[in-house]
Amino acid sequence: MxxxxxxxxxxxxxxxxxxxxxxxxxxxxxxxxxxxxxxxxxxxxxxxxxxxxxxxxxxxxxxxxxxxxxxxxxxxxxNLAPKIGAPERGRYLSLLVYATAQVEPSVGDHLMKQQTAPQRGWTDYESMLNAVESELGDGPWLFGDWFTAADVMLGSMFIWMRIQGAKTGRATIDAYVDRLMARPKGLKVG
Ligand SMILES: N[C@@H](CCC(=O)N[C@@H](CS)C(=O)NCC(=O)O)C(=O)O
Missing domain, CATH: 3.40.30.10 (Glutaredoxin)
Incomplete structure (x- = not known):
């Protein structure tokens, strides 16, 4: 590959x-x-x-x-993905796509201080944080103790934000980002 x-x-x-x-x-x-x-x-x-x-x-x-x-x-x-047919598969795929379809543009709006127009297809920043908090629950990962590729994709959106010096101010999400960044194989930006 x-x-x-x-x-x-x-x-x-x-x-x-x-x-x-x-x-x-x-x-x-x-x-x-x-x-x-x-x-x-x-x-x-x-x-x-x-x-x-x-x-x-x-x-x-x-x-x-x-x-x-x-x-x-x-x-x-x-073991980074629920198998086809597993009940978790739908939520897993949704969170992966949600990362770039909604989290990334709403973070962009927030950092660039732009208002989010709902016609664009993504929610405003605070609504997005509410959704992520709700999906994360008690963690530590999106699927409880099971770390999946959805954590890599969705978590990376917040790691990029952190690299630019921004925290969300939501304790559960910021602690999640800390855990992701502490992973030995975690995202490294050159
Ligand atoms: N939605 C795309 C975004 C890809 C993207 O914007 N990549 C940037 C690098 S971070 C790029 O190639 N930019 C160069 C350009 O657009 O000319 C994905 O998730 O793969």
Whole structure:
């Protein structure tokens, strides 16, 4: 497997999951300054011209949540995903997609001090925090004692916020982020 990678990009999230899964993979460095992510070759892998992208034999996968789902399913022994048909599977997929569909843009609105227009498809920042708090419950992870790829994807949204110097001010979420950042294989930004 090849992960198209830059240490200062969202590809660090995919790398974290590959490491948690114990996967064997190769990093293909992409220089964003040289616009290597906009070359015709790279656009054949990810037509959006963005990182991350993963190539596994004939399979190509792009968008962070899709990569997380793909990798967690490929390494069942790492126990990072509920199996197809398991009752937890629906909530697991929902939380993974929710991370970039709603958490990420509402954090963006918050950090850029923009009002959230509901027509855009995501909720305002405080409503998003309420939802995450409710899903996290007593933790320590989104599925209680079971750490899954959903923690990697959704937690990364808050780790990015933390890296930019911002805490949520919600004790349960901030403690969750502390736990995620303390994981030995956790997200490392270059
Ligand atoms: N929704 C995408 C976002 C990907 C994304 O925006 N990647 C950034 C790096 S963090 C990128 O490639 N930016 C370069 C560009 O858009 O030119 C995902 O989750 O994979």
């Amino acid at each position: 090849k992960l198209y990678f830059n240490p200062r990009s969202r590809a660090t999230i995919a790398k974290w999951l590959l490491d948690e899964a114990g996967a064997k993979y190769e990093l293909v460095p992409i220089d964003l300054g040289k616009r290597e992510h906009k070359t015709p070759e790279y656009l054949k892998i990810n037509p959006a011209g963005k990182l991350p992208a993963l190539v596994d034999g004939a399979a190509r996968v792009f968008e962070g949540p899709a990569i997380c789902i793909y990798v967690a399913d490929k390494y069942p022994e790492a």
